[in-house]
Amino acid sequence: MKLLVVGLAGVIIACLIFTAVVALPWSEIVEYFSPGVSPDIPTFPIGDNSMIMVNLSISNFTEPLGPGSEANVTVSVTSRKEMSNARVQIELSPIYIGQGIWPNVTWTPIGSQGIDLTDGNLTWTITLPANTSVGTNIKIKATEVGFGVITATVIWWETSSTFYKSEASLYVQILEDKIVVYNNPETIILP
DSSP states (O other): HHHHHHHHEEEEEHHHHHHHIIIIIHTTOBBBTTTSSSSSSSSSSOOOOOGGEEEEEEEOOSSEEEETEEEEEEEEEEEESSEEEEEEEEEEEEEEEEEEEEEEEEEEEEEEOOOOEEEEEEEEEEEEBBBBOOOEEEEEEEESSSEEEEEEEEEEEEESSSSEEEEEEEEEEOOOSSSEESSSSGGGGOO
């Protein structure tokens, strides 16, 4: 009887170790779904994301700097192979700051996003020739004091379960008398 209890305890411990080492790390995977595929069938990103690159650049804001200033944002996309029906999306949003300990983090915006789109499309579908940069411009306007993020994302589905994705962001701080653009969120100086 003691041998049976010890054996069962060993099996239970082995199952716990297996779950902790093999199964739990996979439980955090976010499921991605390709267009036209049922959400009941998860697909995961496969492929080299350096196959497609997106870059953002911004012109100088018009004078006087601050709310009311305008600037052009250039989005350029380059791929290492021809990609038809690549989707490019631009998002304007406030900067969020997280407070708390993971997974109980509360995300709150740092004031207003401070920028709005005045000209251009936020989403479009394009064919990317191999090794050639394709781009577009949008115009933004500083509407009020705040922090904004401009994010460009390009995604291309090669098959129903394989996609390539690239993302770039610019961080824009609008003050009463100046505008500061950051490439890296770690260098942002909070008010």
